[in-house]
Amino acid sequence: MKLYSLPLSPYAARVRGAIYAKGLPVEIATPPDGWRTSPEFRAINPMLRIPVLVLDDGASIPESAVIVEYLEDAYPGPALRPRSATALARVRLITAVADLYVMQAMMPVFHMADAATRDETAIKAQCAKLDTGLAQLDGLLDAGAYAHDGRLTTADVWLTPVRFSLDALLGFANLPTLLDRHKAVKAYAEVAKRDPVLGRIWNEMADGLKSFMASRAENRPAERAS
Numbered sequence: 273m274k275l276y277s278l279p280l281s282p283y284a285a286r287v288r289g290a291i292y293a294k295g296l297p298v299e300i301a302t303p304p305d306g307w308r309t310s311p312e313f314r315a316i317n318p319m320l321r322i323p324v325l326v327l328d329d330g331a332s333i334p335e336s337a338v339i340v341e342y343l344e345d346a347y348p349g350p351a352l353r354p355r356s357a358t359a360l361a362r363v364r365l366i367t368a369v370a371d372l373y374v375m376q377a378m379m380p381v382f383h384m385a386d387a388a389t390r391d392e393t394a395i396k397a398q399c400a401k402l403d404t405g406l407a408q409l410d411g412l413l414d415a416g417a418y419a420h421d422g423r424l425t426t427a428d429v430w431l432t433p434v435r436f437s438l439d440a441l442l443g444f445a446n447l448p449t450l451l452d453r454h455k456a457v458k459a460y461a462e463v464a465k466r467d468p469v470l471g472r473i474w475n476e477m478a479d480g481l482k483s484f485m486a487s488r489a490e491n492r493p494a495e496r497a498s
């Protein structure tokens with residue numbers, strides 16, 4: 273199997289987390305140059321997004337959540353999903369809240385903060401939405417613990433890239449107090465860094481962020497000089 277992946281992509285990091293946790297022999301590949309417009313890549317992933325998993329028979333599976341569920345179904349050990357329906361619903365709820373109300377509220381703030389002229393009113397309104405999502409996620413987590421039952425689950429391989437991206441946003445958009453009232457979300461960074469699998473994807477994202485910031489500075493010399 274081959275995973276088209278980018279180090280800083282939270283969606284790709286989620287899939288790498290499941291692959292590392294299961295110890296699967298998957299080639300982690302950078303997408304080919306021009307992938308956003310290439311017919312060959314469109315044939316692999318019509319959504320033109322990263323990640324996408326290519327199976328040994330040539331079939332491909334896009335969408336990080338779908339890939340993680342596929343890996344869990346196809347390679348059940350070690351299990352990243354609890355067995356009981358109630359526990360599984362909880363793991364899926366945490367995963368969904370982190371996606372729908374945190375990640376999806378956070379992404380526009382990155383773009384707004386990166387605009388040539390910052391619209392502070394729009395940023396404040398988007399941060400208020402993000403703050404609501406963070407409060408909802410915070411209510412589902414125990415400070416200093418994995419998402420569920422003291423062990424790694426599919427929720428954690430998603431929470432880790434989400435939490436890393438929040439750290440990146442604090443610096444990138446200059447929002448140092450964003451997590452102050454969300455104690456469990458804030459403390460999750462330590463859970464992620466302590467776990468070997470989660471720590472690995474955290475460090476890969478950190479390396480990806482360093483490269484992204486370096487190439488951004490090269491492409492924006494005026495900003496670098498200021």
Ligand SMILES: N[C@@H](CCC(=O)N[C@@H](CS)C(=O)NCC(=O)O)C(=O)O
Nearest residue numbers: 281282283308321322323335336337
């Ligand atoms: N819902 C998708 C989102 C994937 C996604 O948006 N990936 C980004 C990279 S982080 C992407 O490929 N964006 C298109 C682009 O950069 O042109 C998933 O969970 O896999």
